[in-house]
Amino acid sequence: MPVTKEILDEIALSEEEYHRIADGLDREPNAVELGMFGALWSEHCGYKHSRPLLRLFPSTSKRVLLPPGQENAGAVDIGDGLAVVFKIESHNHPSAVEPFQGAATGVGGIVRDILAMGARPIALLNSLRFGPLEEPGNRHFLNGVVEGISWYGNCIGVPDVGGEVSFSSSYSQNPLVNALCVGLIEKERLVSASVGSEGNILLLAGAETGRDGIHGASGLASRTFEDEREMRPTVQVGNPFLEKLLIEACLEVAASGCLEGMQDLGAAGLTSSAIEAAARGKAGIDLDISRVHRRDSGMDTYEVMLSESQERMLLVINPSHKAQVESIFQKWGIPCVEIGTVNKSGVARIYETARPAAQLPIDLLTNPPRYRLQGVKPREQVEMQRYPLGSLPLPSESPNQVLLKLLESPNVCSKEDVYRQYDQQVQTNTVATPGGDAAILRIKGSNKGIALCTDGNGRYCYLDPYKGGAIAVAEACRNISCTGAEPIALTDCLNFGNPEYPETYYQMEWCIRGMAKACRVLGVPVVSGNVSLYNETQGHAIYPTPIVGALGLFEDVRRHVGLGFQGPGHTVILLGASMMRGKARDLAGSEYIERLHNVVAGRPNIDLELERQVQELCRRAIRDGIVASAHDCSDGGLAVALAESCIAGGVGFSGDLKVGGRWDAALFGEAQSRIVVSLRPEDLSELTKLTAELDVPFVSLGRTTSNPVLTLGGLIDLPVKELEHAWKRGLGTPTTAQ
Secondary structure, three states: OOOOHHHHHHOOOOHHHHHHHHHHHOOOOOHHHHHHHHHHOOHHHHOOOOHHHHOOOOOOOOOEOOOOOOOOOEEEEEEOOEEEEEEEEEOHHHHHHOHHHHHHHHHHHHHHHHHOOOOEEEEEEEEEEEOOOOOOOHHHHHHHHHHHHHHHHHHHOOOEEEEEEEEOHHHOOOOEEEEEEEEEEEHHHOOOOOOOOOOOEEEEEEOOEOOOOOOHHHHHOOOOEOOOOOOHHHOOOOOHHHHHHHHHHHHHHHHHOOEEEEEEOOOOHHHHHHHHHHHHOOOEEEEEHHHOOEOOOOOOHHHHHHOOOOOEEEEEEOHHHHHHHHHHHHHOOOOEEEEEEEEOOOEEEEEEOOEEEEEEEHHHHOOOOOOOOOOOOOHHHHHHHOOOHHHOOOOOOOHHHHHHHHHOOOOOOOOHHHHOOOOOOOOOOEEEOOOOOOEEEEOOOOOOEEEEEEEOOHHHHHHOHHHHHHHHHHHHHHHHHOOOOEEEEEEEEEEOOOOOOHHHHHHHHHHHHHHHHHHHHHOOOEEEEEEEOOOEEOOEEOOOEEEEEEEEEEOOOOOOOEOOOOOOOOEEEEEOOOOOEEOHHHHOOOHHHHHHHOOOOOOOOOOHHHHHHHHHHHHHHHHOOOOOEEEEOOOOHHHHHHHHHHHHHOOEEEEOOOOEEOHHHHHHOOOOOOEEEEEOHHHHHHHHHHHHHHOOOEEEEEEEEOOOEEEEOOOEEEEHHHHHHHHHOOOOOOOOOO
16 A cells, blocks of 8 residues: 555654554555554554653552553542542543534543443543633633533533633633543452453444544544644544443443453544553454444444544453343443454454454554653743743732732633533532532542542743642642542643644653652652643644642541631631732732733742641641631632632631732732631631641731621722622623533
């Protein structure tokens, strides 16, 4: 088969990689074989530029049950014989082409990753990034993505309990849609994504195979966007009603004890599902794809092997269990057919009836080249770090006006217009719904609970990838700690531009290094994740945006708090600071300077040891019943944190704060490692003892009041109702179903 540059470009392989394939085979690959290599050697499946860097993450602890990358998701022991399975993945490129289906199938895909472990999906979260809503097209992306997430999640009966939404011009025409799913399982019943031993058979269960999604992994998710490329056929189409039945059928098969292994069909479809399962089992497989049930007529072998049609699972069983498994799927109305067998050859042999279509060594298929590049610090990063923040003039607006402007900023304002479209209570485990620092779920049959959140700040990582990566981990863990839960594991989705550019590679490497450092200091391992690269449109890359999903554990879920002040007369303390100094450096990367001065500049910083101490103090104070509320101080700074706690609690606050230096930096700077807590005055002595024991600085801010007004240091004096009105109108026209 003559191979042209156009063919290689279609499947995102370089000429050098093609020659490496031919040398490995000692022959030229045929069209089907080349398509399989294109899929499995794609950035999306093969992690060519990122895998060497991912080894920097700590990935072990006494709770971690599986090393990252070994299975479809991470598994963490939470005691009482139970494990939490969780993972976050991107569906950025499909959502940029078709927002509704791209986001919907992102939800379906991450749910099947959890299902493939034998776990029941119990919660969804998401992390979304869009361009400014006033720019053309971005509200279309927002509406379509939110509608797709809500449609799919609501139909399958898995609650969407948390997440985040942010906006920046760097995401215009290139939205980020990261979906996280959490599952629960008895740890002894975890299912492997392996073909197991010789003689096992492979069953394909679920939807019919169509032409949707072909080249999704190798084309859509492994290269940048250009206007002349029509990508719509590469976007999958979801059927959540079928997925709901598929979930129940697969869980029943798993409970029957018949399963040897299970794998979902996601990126690269049957190719990745079968080949990766064979690689895990160090085995070979024979597939007869003439048996694959198809939605479209006239599909050839290439299309069947690379289709990314949704709602499909590959099950591995002993032949003696075939009748029992088929009867379970028949009961649920799910098609299930035998398509292959397992052997010891180490080779994947693909047939269309008796006609050979491909014969490839599995080791070669699953070992793409690894690229360890030398990154170069972006010139604009150096320039922005040197930006003289102290030269920024104080705003002409009053502190009151600035606070209201920040509260109605899309990055700070209420996201109720988004999450009200999600079913948050189905399965009846939800303790704290969206809108707080983290979601909280109970574990039925015990006092245990879990806390979940997603976090990441692209501005910080753009200005300083190392510090920004560390802050992403710290803030995700801080959100968990503010509920009272102990952070026990992380999953991440690393969203970057084209890694072949030295500047982008530098950003990716140093973000990962910063994240890894924070993980080690805070004692939290990374157990799963995903990398999404080539997030560029017309030569413009997104901000480097690592998203961190954090899992926290409550031994007693009743010992939790929220961000809202709990009534008048409580003392309000800021943990992590000994005094309020208005330092210009604290404005680095802040929402304030972007919103008020239209600049993203400075050098964010974090003291990780202080971060560890502040979080430990917060958790202990909540566990001991000392603290009544806790809220992290992040986007918008201290004034925004106080306003949000007043709004959530429906009470006022009065503080006589002496501010040194710049008042804008003191009120709206985003210095890290700070938590606003409230407590009864009689508990202050106990909190003071804890701060001394853990060497955590703090400053008394004031007291909550029955008069619903926020007053602070003679600078801010606003009714809580006015704060709430500004906070709730930030997204403008509500996002509603189209």
